Amino acid sequence: MEDWALRAMARWPNVPALFGWLSLDRRGRWRIRGELISRPQITDTFDRNYAADEHGRWYFQNGPQRGYVQLETAPLVLRAEAETLRTHNGLAVASPTAAWLDEDGGLWLATEHGPAALSDQEAEWLLVHLHGAQGPVEEAELATALALPAGSRTDLWLKWGELALPLHRLTRAEAPQVLGFAAEPQPLPGEKTSERAPD
Structure with a gap:
């Protein structure tokens, strides 16, 4: 995880998570709402800030917000x-x-x-x-x-x-x-969620 993402998480610890926007296909390509992301600057940022939580849900840490990733195969x-x-x-x-x-x-x-x-x-x-x-x-x-x-x-x-x-x-x-992973991550009971990514 990059320092800028860690600093944002510390500064804004309770930003609602995003579900249903991001996916990783069977060839390891990132997609937003089904559309292939091709810009290296974006995919490199996704790659460096990709991790799993304790429930086997994989996510991209976008500053203070987690964007959970739907997986076509494995994480x-x-x-x-x-x-x-x-x-x-x-x-x-x-x-x-x-x-x-x-x-x-x-x-x-x-x-x-x-x-x-x-x-x-x-x-x-x-x-x-x-x-x-x-x-x-x-x-x-x-x-x-x-x-x-x-x-x-x-x-x-x-x-x-x-x-x-x-x-x-x-x-x-x-x-x-x-x-031990969630192919289609879902919010946990009581977990705050967002309909949109931060600007």
């Missing part, structure tokens, strides 16, 4: 840079603790930065790093893994660098509960 969207996975807001992933495959073959990770999903544009990276019994995953092994019911451990592993994580199955619908 953090991963992109591959050679052998590094990096979140949409620029954080390198070094020590994930668990990994899952959803019904579409999408990868989900519990990372040191929070719940994450690999961008759907990174399928090639995923296939390189999925391993079965004899090495790189075979098509039949992947099909068998994806046919397993949610909650099952597959025979596949995610391997890159020194890391090797067993892959479990989950469905997209249950991912928020399994990974």
Whole structure:
């Protein structure tokens, strides 16, 4: 969180939160009311001031006001840079603790930065790093893994660098509960909300 945002929060601690305006799509792109934000100055500010509250609701801290974010997939969207996975807001992933495959073959990770999903544009990276019994995953092994019911451990592993994580199955619908985040944040009872962002 940047200093200017922390100072604004300290000066105006009770500004009502904003819901339903901001979203993050499955490729890690910010949107306001469905419209893609393309200006780097704005997206960079969003990236630097993005966090989660104690209820698993992710938000952008806009000065003294929190704008809660609706999530198309996970709170953090991963992109591959050679052998590094990096979140949409620029954080390198070094020590994930668990990994899952959803019904579409999408990868989900519990990372040191929070719940994450690999961008759907990174399928090639995923296939390189999925391993079965004899090495790189075979098509039949992947099909068998994806046919397993949610909650099952597959025979596949995610391997890159020194890391090797067993892959479990989950469905997209249950991912928020399994990974502990709110895909569509809602106000808590008694929480003050606003209809508009501050000027």
